[in-house]
Amino acid sequence: MTPARQAMSESRLEGGCQCGSVRYAIAGAPLMTALCHCTTCRRATGAPAVAWAMFKEEQVSFAGRRPAEYASSPEAKRGFCAACGTPISFTASYIPGLVDIAIGSLDRPEALAPALHYWDSKRLPWMTFADDLPKYPGFPPTD
């Protein structure tokens, strides 16, 4: 474990939607952080790319209202606040037991920096980044 990851795991992450009816707390460090450029993330959020942090489901606890869910594909569900529409989470049958949380919904999104780009083959041509992070045309390798 790198010092940076250790520091992250010691702090408790909290976040929620813009109206405040969905609130969550996260225990421990993410398994992965990434910027996704896929077309479904883009459509689901209206944003050119989405920064996600992946956790085990048991790391994330919701206080109060849970996100409403929309099946964006037969395999995947996107969680959002039913009152204000803020995108919160992503779960899918191909990543059982795991949940992606939208980094932008954290109270301190600066705490989790994306470590890679995925679905970079779908990245909008005007969306460029001054980073040297790995870029994968589709899903990143899972090993």
Ligand SMILES: [Zn+2]
């Ligand atoms: Zn809300």
Ligand SMILES: [Zn+2]
């Ligand atoms: Zn995506």
